[in-house]
Amino acid sequence: MELTILARVLFRRWWLVAAPVALSGALVIVGLIGEPATSAAGFSAQIRYSAAQELILPQRDGDYQDVWLASELTVNAFSDWVRSGSFRDEIAEWLADPAIDMARLGIAADNARSIGVIYLGHSSAESLQRIAEAAMAVLGSRNQTYFPQLGGQPAQVTILDQPVITPAPPPLTNRVAPILRLGLGLFIGLVLAYLAEYLDLRIHHKDDLQKLGLHVLGAIPRHLR
Numbered sequence: 001m002e003l004t005i006l007a008r009v010l011f012r013r014w015w016l017v018a019a020p021v022a023l024s025g026a027l028v029i030v031g032l033i034g035e036p037a038t039s040a041a042g043f044s045a046q047i048r049y050s051a052a053q054e055l056i057l058p059q060r061d062g063d064y065q066d067v068w069l070a071s072e073l074t075v076n077a078f079s080d081w082v083r084s085g086s087f088r089d090e091i092a093e094w095l096a097d098p099a100i101d102m103a104r105l106g107i108a109a110d111n112a113r114s115i116g117v118i119y120l121g122h123s124s125a126e127s128l129q130r131i132a133e134a135a136m137a138v139l140g141s142r143n144q145t146y147f148p149q150l151g152g153q154p155a156q157v158t159i160l161d162q163p164v165i166t167p168a169p170p171p172l173t174n175r176v177a178p179i180l181r182l183g184l185g186l187f188i189g190l191v192l193a194y195l196a197e198y199l200d201l202r203i204h205h206k207d208d209l210q211k212l213g214l215h216v217l218g219a220i221p222r223h224l225r
Contacts, residue, residue, distance in 0.1 A: 009197050016196055017189035024185030028178040042104070042123040045132050045163040049116050049139065051075050053155050068114060074155055075116040078139070081146055082109035082118050087135075090142050094134040100127045115160070125165050132163040 010017060052071035081087055092102050106121035118135060122128040140157035144150045 009193060013193035013196055016192040017186070020185040020189040020192070021182060022185075024181045028181055031178075042121055042168050043125045043128050043165050044119065044121045044168040045128055045165050046120070046161075047118040047132060047136060047139075047163050048160040049075075049118070049136075049157055050114055050160060051078055051116065051139075051143075051155050051157045052114075053150055054153060071114040072111075075111045075114055077147060078143065078155075079109040079111045079116055081143070082107060082116075082139075086146060087138065090138040091131060091134045094138055095130060097130070100124075100130065105131060120163070121168055128165055129163075132165075136163075 050071065051074045052067070053074055088102065088105065088107060091105075092100075101124075104123045104127075106119075108119040110117050110119075118139070120128060120132055120135065122131060136159055140159075141154055143157070144152055144154045147155075
């Protein structure tokens with residue numbers, strides 16, 4: 001019964017539901033057309049590398065698990081360094097170019113055992129390319145400054161993948177915004193339809209009479225009116 005009433009209200013007030021949805025759809029289309037060709041989220045690149053302290057290994061038997069563990073700990077320490085402000089400062093000093101806006105640079109890092117990954121993001125593809133090159137240079141030549149356990153000698157760093165600049169995906173909020181706008185339009189339309197139905201005191205159906213406590217003795221079909 002409730003579904004029948006719901007369908008009846010929507011059939012009578014469909015235009016109140018459709019109007020906000022149509023307006024929301026128009027705003028979505030205008031937003032998509034007016035969106036700039038470049039990615040609003042900018043560009044991203046990642047650098048995969050391995051690192052290990054330079055060791056003078058004596059002749060011995062064994063599987064050298066301690067050497068692999070030392071490499072893992074080195075990369076883990078490097079990941080923490082990359083996230084610090086000092087790594088950003090080293091990149092800026094290496095570039096020495098005020099035209100590159102370092103405030104727009106995003107840096108993140110992670111590692112899986114002996115493999116480290118640096119994630120870089122910037123609004124300019126050209127600037128990001130130069131920043132990535134500087135990051136690799138700093139990573140391999142300045143690490144001994146921040147880790148005394150290296151004894152003043154830089155750890156050996158091997159770049160596994162040359163960074164490739166790619167457009168960064170738009171933020172999740174941008175991707176779901178059109179759906180949210182259409183959903184909001186539908187919600188507003190339903191509210192308007194039921195509000196109009198509630199305020200309408202006219203009789204549209206025999207059920208309206210029954211709600212008033214009146215008995216319906218008969219009804220004239222619509223095609224005979």
